[in-house]
Amino acid sequence: MSKECCHSNDVHSGSSQNIVAERNKENHSHSHDHDSHETGESSWLEHWNLLAALLILGVELVLEYGFHLELAPHWSFAVNGVAYLLAGWPVLELAFRKVRRGDIFNEFVLMSVATLGAFYIGEYSEGVAVMVFYSIGEWFQDEAVSKAKRSIKALLDIRPDEVTVLRNGREEVLSPSDVKAGESIRVKPGEKVALDGELLSGSASFNTAALTGESKPDTKYQGEPVLAGMINLNTVSEIKVTALFKDSKLSRILEMVQDATARKSQTQLFISRFAKVYTPIVFFLALAVVLLPFLFVKEYDFNDWLYRGLVFLVISCPCALVVSIPLGYFGGIGLASRNGILFKGGNFLDVMTKITTVVMDKTGTLTKGVFKVQQVVASGIEEEELLHYAAALERNSTHPVAKAIVEYAGEKGRVPDSSGTEEIAGHGLRGTVDGKEVLAGNPKLLNKFSIQYPSDLDLIPYTLVVVAINGNYAGYITIADELKEDAKAAVSSLHKQNIKTIMLSGDKQPVVDDVARQLGISNAYGNLLPEEKAAKVQELKDRGEHIVFVGDGVNDAPVIALADAGIAMGGLGSDATIETADVVIQNDQPSKISSAIKIGKITRSIVWQNIIVAMVVKLVVLGLGAGGVANLWEAVIADVGVALLAILNAVRIQKIRMRGL
Structure with missing residues (x-):
């Protein structure tokens, strides 16, 4: 997966970019300076300024509350000012740049106004605390998103960097991109196959788990296809290359998953639009909290109401939503990929949650x-x-x-x-x-x-x-x-989810009826041409059914295009299948249909848990802040806390094991 993909601006869906990525964006740079997030080599020392600010804040609080030693006002301003600049300078710099470009309503400006306001009314340590904990929250958010993308990258970027080619009777070690179709390569036990090809040796066993999610070794015989990403298990094998490196099935799959992380779900698009409207509303509400009481409160104290407005600004930061939601969809795509199911976008995870009927072809799908x-x-x-x-x-x-x-x-x-x-x-x-x-x-x-x-x-x-x-x-x-061995279990699993099953086939009706009887399929229709299959699906849609069509290739393209989502079986065997379908089941198992639907539902559930928890906590603390009950400390802890809670909940998708799904 390309570096640009792994640091796409879609990660934060608009207003909650991590600080470094935003700085790069402001500089209109397409290269990223934080490759450590890509490789997992991020060090605490890279955040020395934030750690120094946290240390200064901690020492001051220990002196004040532990030993009851208060610094003189000018010393307190100086010490806290240093800590504030250490933690907040990147945020202040970005806020200034955005305001200069006319982008006033964003979280960087929001945090800058809130913390500078705290300094204005003399609440130095609280202003520092807001900036420190906000920056720590951004740090952890960035790490969580990078980890999610690294897991997808590590899962799928399994192409070897070099390959042994047989040329003129000698072995040459080259980059896979330098190997031509028709040449022979040699793969030793334990090595990954670098290119698609045809087995020249008598037989060999391969681990295909990285491609299909299937742990059972696959034995190939002379003349049978072998794909890049498979691992040779037991014997030195010679393979005739049939496709260039860039044209291999694995490269196509990697490209598809890269595109999937950029294709947003409806929930992500809604949150992006919501954040753009929500942030300016919060600014004006905070301003109203500060100014409107002047008209109604007899003993109006500007600093008191300014403090309440600042609390309002801090807790209203929408980062918990706009970070955790894309993270949840990345997790869903990664979970599916580990189980041999490739989604072409987070939007299709959403589609799976609405499915009421699964329509299946017979030959190559159930048989x-x-x-x-x-x-x-x-x-x-x-x-x-x-x-x-x-x-x-x-x-x-x-x-x-x-x-x-x-x-x-x-x-x-x-x-x-x-x-x-x-x-x-x-x-x-x-x-x-x-x-x-x-x-x-x-x-x-x-x-x-x-x-x-x-x-x-x-x-x-x-x-x-x-x-x-x-x-x-x-x-x-x-x-x-x-x-297929798991065809009956696949149909049974769908019925347990209250999903109807229908089989459409071009085979004669008695054959179709017999297969349907053996598998327990609800309805089966035979003697159908491709256009007649499409007409059947349209008929179901007209009745309000949400349809997934499962087929095994380009012949079913008209029906796949008409269905709410198309699932292709055996995507590793057909380029046309990968191009046509919205979801590809790589190992040809019908039971993965049910798993795909369950993964969609798990992802959707976790995403909405995050939305509900974040909104409830924010609304409660917003009310407490406006009423003068919550202070800046509580606001920043609530904001960072709910963001981290949402992130941990989203990351949980990546830990799920699919046994029993």
Whole structure:
């Protein structure tokens, strides 16, 4: 993830930029001087001025309240003035720059006015305390946001810095960006794969957890794809590079997550707008607290009411909201990424909280997309003989159904050759096997040649390959796509959340009905073209349903575009899937659909907890301050305290374990 992303101005959503980032922004600089936040190397010594101010304030308070020794007024002003400038100079500098640019209503000006006002009325230590604790709060806020972004960066930026390339029979260690497609690389046990490629070695096991969230090793065989970010587990492997470094699936995913942190949720956008309106209102309310009592209070004391107005300003600072809310969404995106779910923005976390219906494709989503022979039913001949004739024809076809039959027959023995094999479009195959004319295809093929077969075959809820030998019906083979292991649990989990499930498929209705029955899906519709799937989704939306559509590729693009959010299965296998969907499930598991919805709800819950707690505390202390009950000490402790509480609550998302979700 780029450095610019990790220090995006979106972090604080407007008014609550951290001090260093704001200074860089004021200087119109695109480079950042606080890379220590990026790398986690921030040192207490970097904040020596703040620590010195805190020490001076602490010594003064100990002398005053512990030993009852008060400094003379001029000494008190001098000592506190030094502490104030140590802690507050960066804030004062930024406030001045913003006012000069016409930006008056911001938290830096707010804090400057409040603390200088405290000095004006002689409350030196309270003015210093406000600035010190405010700056400490900003420090911790900046650290928390940086940590959240570092966790996403560390989670996903798993590309190695170097790779071993085989050139002219020698090994060369290069940067992955210098390797060309078609070259071979060597990956030792324990090393990360740097580039997408095809395995040249016989077999190798890889840890794919960083990409998919799946801890179970994945064994790859010669010719199968291997992706950047996988970790070689057991043997030295050679891989033929199939994509440049910048075009790898991992690079695309990193780019997607980088964009996700910049795409704000509706809650974030609302808080940004709220802060812009809220801050000037607070300024004028504080001014009213100071001046309006002059018209109604008999013994009006300007300094007393000024003090109340200053308390009002301090507690009204909106930083708890505008920092903790983006932090909460960063945490949600990071939690999802650790579990193999990629959200393209915080806005889609919000969408997940409103979902009432999950609409799913069948093939590749709930099923593996890998056809297997289910049953061989012979009539008048042995089953092995039927399989023998069918496989002889089907070995000439590249159709997935044909491959399934040939593979199954190969397990039983040798697959014979055929001669004169021809394909009859939309029907099947015809050819000669062992001197006999054989037909293998759908029932329409037998109808075409006027061959009688049992009428109840049309009721079988599987793909059928019907076989005829020398003009006589000889039996049939049923083929079915395998259900994914967690498909039934996925549907059950959605139903427990009171979310309806609907399956839309282009397969024939009996097949769709059978899959729906096995999985417990509420409603299932078959024989649908892509535009008919879109019409079904539109029909549901017209009834007020909030829809997530789950598909496995670009063929479902019209429906994904129409749904409130589109989830793509197996995003690592398809560039088109990554481009089309709003959420990508990397490891192909349907159970992640439920997890994505739960993560959205967890994130939303924590964000609203922060909003409610921050607003309640601020309103209470605002009232106490205006009434003269709360002092500046209590105001700053309440402000910093509620900000830190909100931040800790937001950071809690990053600690959640997804077991049981």
